[in-house]
Amino acid sequence: MNERQRARRPGGRSARVGAQVHQAVTELISECGYGNFTVGEVAARAGVADSSIYRRWGSLETLLTDVALTRLNMRSPMPDTGSLAGDLRTYAAQVAREITGPDGPAVLYLAIALSSNGQQGMQARDDLRDERTRQLQSMLDRARERGERAPDALDVLDHILAPMYIRVLFGMGPLTPDYIDGLVDRML
Amino acid sequence: MNERQRARRPGGRSARVGAQVHQAVTELISECGYGNFTVGEVAARAGVADSSIYRRWGSLETLLTDVALTRLNMRSPMPDTGSLAGDLRTYAAQVAREITGPDGPAVLYLAIALSSNGQQGMQARDDLRDERTRQLQSMLDRARERGERAPDALDVLDHILAPMYIRVLFGMGPLTPDYIDGLVDRML
Numbered sequence: 195m196n197e198r199q200r201a202r203r204p205g206g207r208s209a210r211v212g213a214q215v216h217q218a219v220t221e222l223i224s225e226c227g228y229g230n231f232t233v234g235e236v237a238a239r240a241g242v243a244d245s246s247i248y249r250r251w252g253s254l255e256t257l258l259t260d261v262a263l264t265r266l267n268m269r270s271p272m273p274d275t276g277s278l279a280g281d282l283r284t285y286a287a288q289v290a291r292e293i294t295g296p297d298g299p300a301v302l303y304l305a306i307a308l309s310s311n312g313q314q315g316m317q318a319r320d321d322l323r324d325e326r327t328r329q330l331q332s333m334l335d336r337a338r339e340r341g342e343r344a345p346d347a348l349d350v351l352d353h354i355l356a357p358m359y360i361r362v363l364f365g366m367g368p369l370t371p372d373y374i375d376g377l378v379d380r381m382l
Numbered sequence: 383m384n385e386r387q388r389a390r391r392p393g394g395r396s397a398r399v400g401a402q403v404h405q406a407v408t409e410l411i412s413e414c415g416y417g418n419f420t421v422g423e424v425a426a427r428a429g430v431a432d433s434s435i436y437r438r439w440g441s442l443e444t445l446l447t448d449v450a451l452t453r454l455n456m457r458s459p460m461p462d463t464g465s466l467a468g469d470l471r472t473y474a475a476q477v478a479r480e481i482t483g484p485d486g487p488a489v490l491y492l493a494i495a496l497s498s499n500g501q502q503g504m505q506a507r508d509d510l511r512d513e514r515t516r517q518l519q520s521m522l523d524r525a526r527e528r529g530e531r532a533p534d535a536l537d538v539l540d541h542i543l544a545p546m547y548i549r550v551l552f553g554m555g556p557l558t559p560d561y562i563d564g565l566v567d568r569m570l
Contacts, residue, residue, distance in 0.1 A: 227503070228495060229417015230443060255418060306494060306551050307416060315415070316553065323552050348554075352565070356548035357540035363494050364511050365504065366539075377540070 214240040215247060219261045223300040228307055233257075259315050262304035265297070266322055272329050278337035278344055282378045285333070286354050290369040293362045302363060327351075345381055353381050402428040403435060407449045411488040416495055421445075447503050450492035453485070454510055460517050466525035466532055470566045473521070474542050478557040481550045490551060515539075533569055541569050 218239035222231040233254050237244045251257040273284035293302055308319035330347045337344040354377045358369055406427035410419040421442050425432045439445040461472035481490055496507035518535045525532040542565045546557055 227443065255415065303494070306491070320553060323554070351548065351554075352545035353541055356544040360539065360544035360547055365508060366511070366536075 211240070211242055211246060212250075215242065215250075215257070216261050216264060219257065220265070220297050220300050223303060224297065228300075228303040255315065258304060259308060259318050262301070262308050263318055263322065265301045266305055272333050274333070274336065277340075278334070278342045279378065279382055281333050281337070282350070282354065282381070283375055285330075286358070286374045286378055287371070289355060290358055290374055293358065294369055299362060302359065306363075349381065354378060399428070399430055399434060400438075403430065403438075403445070404449050404452060407445065408453070408485050408488050411491060412485065416488075416491040443503065446492060447496060447506050450489070450496050451506055451510065453489045454493055460521050462521070462524065465528075466522075466530045467566065467570055469521050469525070470538070470542065470569070471563055473518075474546070474562045474566055475559070477543060478546055478562055481546065482557055487550060490547065494551075537569065542566060 215236060218236045222235060222239060226235075233247050234244055236254075236257070237247050240247075247257065251260060273281045273288070275281050275284055292298060305319070305322070308315040308322075327347050330350055334344040334347060334350070357377060358374070361367065361369065403424060406424045410423060410427060414423075421435050422432055424442075424445070425435050428435075435445060439448060461469045461476070463469050463472055480486060493507070493510075496503040496510075515535050518538055522532040522535060522538070545565060546562070549555065549557060
């Protein structure tokens with residue numbers, strides 16, 4: 195990276211190191227598997243010193259939690275298409291794209307592994323889940339305000355999101371548009 | 383299976399060491415989180431030498447895959463109650479007990495982490511999934527032979543198993559009998 199690129203980067207050196215380290219973690223999860231690499235390997239891949247990682251994150255667990263939250267919060271905004279069927283189909287297709295993309299499984303492992311990263315990870319997982327449920331709830335509330343019959347947010351989790359997550363986690367084929375629309379139609 | 387494995391007497395020293403090492407792994411996953419411990423820590427907890435673990439399993443990844451498969455294969459036999467509703471309720475309740483028991487989350491992480499343990503883990507995950515699907519399919523076939531209408535095995539995965547897995551993984555409350563029966567009733 196040359197001086198000009200460096201100067202254009204919002205946030206400066208610290209943001210740049212953060213992005214490099216996050217990218218290194220995502221790559222190592224895809225290549226070696228979650229839990230199968232060390233801070234030293236992350237540092238080498240990111241081109242920074244081990245001590246920079248320890249100074250900023252304190253431990254590998256904290257770094258993994260930070261990467262998980264950053265990736266999971268980058269998610270696209272909730273759709274607002276004017277109908278519940280349209281919203282749910284668009285939302286389900288967005289989620290499918292995220293979890294089947296190149297970093298998709300890595301991000302799913304991170305999300306799930308949050309709960310095995312002690313009290314801090316557990317809290318982060320709960321906050322993230324609650325925030326997601328609130329976003330979904332506001333989509334469903336909009337549908338009710340338009341006079342549509344809408345399911346509960348937990349039904350959407352159980353019967354649209356959970357099947358997609360489990361199929362990706364257990365390597366069960368692509369999530370085709372037909373499959374995704376089928377989950378939504380079955381719910382409505 | 384090599385000569386040395388074949389020569390092991392069930393119940394002998396080798397089986398005892400295997401059980402101690404497996405138990406140590408399960409405890410360490412619960413206490414420290416998946417991926418947050420070393421072969422040395424497993425050995426210390428199990429009261430064996432590091433070299434015994436390396437000689438038998440070769441690496442931490444292979445050991446984790448072995449623990450996952452052993453735990454997942456200990457599962458109770460498929461129920462045969464005489465009706466599909468009875469079979470599905472009993473089966474769902476069994477799965478719920480397994481994944482919410484003291485080692486439940488650890489076993490779930492192991493199952494999911496299989497796919498991040500390289501080609502060997504991926505193959506193990508696929509074999510396990512296929513074996514489970516066959517068991518489930520034979521339960522559904524029995525129902526059809528009795529003249530009952532039965533869903534596909536993948537529908538059972540999507541709408542009974544997946545919601546329970548995801549709720550446990552994301553820490554979403556206990557799986558009550560009402561909730562479990564509700565999943566089954568909704569499917570039938």
